[in-house]
Amino acid sequence: MKLNSPIPADDATRHQLLEAAGEVFATVGFRDATVREICRLAGANIAAVNYHFGDKERLYAEVLRYAQQKAIEKHPPLLGVSPDAAPEKKLHAFVLSLLLRILDKGPTAWHGKLMAREMIEPTTALDSLVEERIRPMADQLQKIVSEILGCPMNDERLQPCAFSVVSQCLFYKHCHPVILRLFPDQTFEPAGIARLADHITRFSLAAMTHLSEAKTTKLK
C-alpha cells in the first residue's frame, strides 16, 4: 500500500489505468465495466486497480476529473476569442468549443459520454464537478447572453436563454443514437460540427434579439 504517497503522478501504470478505465467506463458504464477488462486494456495485473486507487469506485471518480480536465484543456470555452470581442462572436466560440468538447473523436471522446452518464445516474463525484468546472462556464455564458440581450446580470430571462443555447449543443450528444436512427446520413466530422455550431448560433441569436417582440403573446 502507498495510499498517501507524496503525489507520484508520473506513475506509468496508474496513468494507463486512467486511460483504459476512461475508455471502458465511457462505453459500457460504471457497473458493466469490469476491473479485469480495464486492467487487461491497461496491460496491468488484476490487482492494479485496488493497489493504485483503493477500489473501483474511487478509480471512477478520478477518471471523471481526469477526463473533464483534459477536455477543457483541449477545447477551452472561448477558444482564442478575446473577452472584449463582439458578443455574437463570443457566443459562436462558446457553442463551437462546447460541441467540440462533447463530440470530438479520439482519446478525449469518452469525456462527453461519462458526463452524459453522470447526468442520468449522478454519483458523489458530480457535486464537485459542477462547482469546479460547470458553474464557471455557466457564468461565462450568462455574461455573454446578458450582453446580447442588453440586460443586467440578474434579469430573469438570462437563465432560460442560456439553457436554450447549451441544450441545443448537448442534444447531439445525449440523443445521438436516436438521431442516427432517424437520419442515418447525419454527419459528425469536424465540418459537420462547424455547421452545427453555425446553425445553433444563428438560431439563438435570432431568438434572443427578437425575443421581446410582440406577436408571441397568446399561445394558448
Add this chain to the structure above:
Amino acid sequence: MKLNSPIPADDATRHQLLEAAGEVFATVGFRDATVREICRLAGANIAAVNYHFGDKERLYAEVLRYAQQKAIEKHPPLLGVSPDAAPEKKLHAFVLSLLLRILDKGPTAWHGKLMAREMIEPTTALDSLVEERIRPMADQLQKIVSEILGCPMNDERLQPCAFSVVSQCLFYKHCHPVILRLFPDQTFEPAGIARLADHITRFSLAAMTHLSEAKTTKLK
C-alpha cells in the same frame, strides 16, 4: 412455460411485474436492477420473471414499450389542439405535451428516465421504438416547423430547427441533476413546466421567424 399463449394480458402478476420493473429499471438502470428486487416489489416469486418473460432482457424490452405507450396515451403529442389551428399554437401544444411526458411525476415518471438511459446505452429495443413511436412525432414536428418557416417539407433548414426545438425540452430531463445543483430553487411542478413551455415556444418562434435575416452572417 406458456410462451406463445393467446395473449392473456389480464394476468395480474405479469402486470405487477411490468410496473415494478419499470420503477426499478428507471431508478437504477438495467444492469443494477436485480430480478430479486423487482419480484419483491411486485409481490411475486423470484422465478416469476423467467416464467412470464423468459429472461431479464425480454422483460426490459416489454417494459420499454409499455412505458412509452402509457406516456403517449396520457399526454398525446398535440393535446386537444386541432390540426388546422395556427402553427404557433400547435408548436406550443407540441412542446408542452413533450415536457409533460418527460417531466411528469407519478407512475408515468419512469418513462422519461428509461428513454434517457436508452439514449446513452441503446439496446435492440430502441430500433423499433424509434420507428414506431419517435419518427411519427418527428414528422409531425417538421410539418409544424415548415408551416412556421413557410417552406416546403424538403427544406434543409427544417431538420436543424426541429432539433433545436426538441433539444430545449429534453435538456430539462437529460441534465436534471446538473440543473438542480446549479440552481437549487429551480421548480418542476406543473406551473413551472407551463412556464418552461412558454419560454421554449417563444424562443423558438422568435428564432424561426427571424432566422433568415441578415446580421448573423459573419460569425468567425
Add this chain to the structure above:
DNA sequence: TGACGTGTCAAACAAATGTTTGAATCTTGT
C-alpha cells in the same frame, strides 16, 4: 372424481466479479 395444464414457491446451481493475499520482482538510496 380425477387427470391435466397453469401458475407459484423455496431451494439450489453456475457464472461473473470486486477484492484480498502472500510471494516474487523491481527500484532506490546508501
Add this chain to the structure above:
DNA sequence: ACAAGATTCAAACATTTGTTTGACACGTCA
C-alpha cells in the same frame, strides 16, 4: 552490493445474481 520499500503477479475468496429445477396448489373439463 545490499537492504528496504514499492510494485507486480497468479491464485484464491466471498459475494452477488440470473437462471433452473422439481415439488406443490389450484382451477378446469371430461
